[in-house]
Amino acid sequence: MPREAKQLVESIDTTMKTLAATLFQIPPTVLPAGFKPNTRLQMDGLDFLAGQPETTYPAAFFDPQYRGVLEKLSYGNEGKDRGKRRCALKQMSEQVIGRFIREIDRVLTPSGHLFLWVDKFHLCRGVHPWLDGTGLDIVDLVTWDKATFGMGYRTRRRAEYCIILQKQPRRAKGVWKVHNIPDVIQERVFRKDHPHAKPVGLQGTLLAAVTDPGDTVIDPAAGSFSVLTAAQAHGRNFMGCDLEG
Ligand SMILES: C[S@@+](CC[C@H](N)C(=O)[O-])C[C@H]1O[C@@H](n2cnc3c(N)ncnc32)[C@H](O)[C@@H]1O
Numbered sequence: 001m002p003r004e005a006k007q008l009v010e011s012i013d014t015t016m017k018t019l020a021a022t023l024f025q026i027p028p029t030v031l032p033a034g035f036k037p038n039t040r041l042q043m044d045g046l047d048f049l050a051g052q053p054e055t056t057y058p059a060a061f062f063d064p065q066y067r068g069v070l071e072k073l074s075y076g077n078e079g080k081d082r083g084k085r086r087c088a089l090k091q092m093s094e095q096v097i098g099r100f101i102r103e104i105d106r107v108l109t110p111s112g113h114l115f116l117w118v119d120k121f122h123l124c125r126g127v128h129p130w131l132d133g134t135g136l137d138i139v140d141l142v143t144w145d146k147a148t149f150g151m152g153y154r155t156r157r158r159a160e161y162c163i164i165l166q167k168q169p170r171r172a173k174g175v176w177k178v179h180n181i182p183d184v185i186q187e188r189v190f191r192k193d194h195p196h197a198k199p200v201g202l203q204g205t206l207l208a209a210v211t212d213p214g215d216t217v218i219d220p221a222a223g224s225f226s227v228l229t230a231a232q233a234h235g236r237n238f239m240g241c242d243l244e245g
Pocket residue numbers: 043044045046063064065089090091092194196197198199220221222223224225226227241242243244
């Protein structure tokens with residue numbers, strides 16, 4: 001390419017980058033009154049989300065309470081203590097999960113991230129129906145190796161999956177700030193307080209990759225509030241709730 005043409009391309013590139021930085025500049029977060037940050041709110045997650053202003057949060061976690069594998073493949077362990085506690089939790093229908101995700105999409109900032117926990121069944125079946133009507137794209141996947149054996153007629157479950165979604169405009173440069181995260185992470189969780197508690201260390205690593213200190217992350221179905229613990233460990237704020245508190 002001639003030198004003049006190369007210079008022109010470079011100058012257009014710089015102009016576009018400056019324009020993008022201006023357009024997508026994220027204003028400082030103004031948290032809504034009536035929702036106290038860094039506490040364990042007890043309320044319905046859809047009511048919580050309805051009270052949040054749009055384009056406010058750079059990151060959200062969502063770990064739906066579904067019965068996918070247990071119901072569809074009938075290899076549950078309801079007779080055991082953890083199974084009983086799991087059954088006592090309110091289940092979410094596919095429609096409710098879709099409503100949560102549309103609301104999360106509404107409150108995320110442009111290029112904000114949703115970390116969506118799924119099991120093997122939902123990973124294989126696909127989560128696209130849940131994304132209808134949103135500007136969310138799947139951009140990555142992290143496998144959580146629990147280092148313990150779960151149930152299974154054929155193979156026994158040892159992993160869960162965190163699908164990483166990004167709201168439009170989709171971009172990594174300048175938004176995803178940590179570049180040494182492997183896509184399989186082993187972390188033991190001792191589930192004394194909640195049957196579905198997710199790993200604090202992994203969630204902390206993920207939220208630190210897409211937020212700055214002082215930012216606020218949300219989780220509208222927080223269970224053991226593992227994301228609250230992870231956020232505090234990294235100097236971030238947390239807003240979230242669970243029906244059970
Ligand atoms: C899979 S667990 C979340 C576990 C959590 N990620 C953790 O690390 O502990 C799902 C949670 O959703 C809660 N839940 C179910 N329906 C809800 C609703 N409508 N609003 C808020 N929480 C709800 C359940 O009480 C349960 O604690």
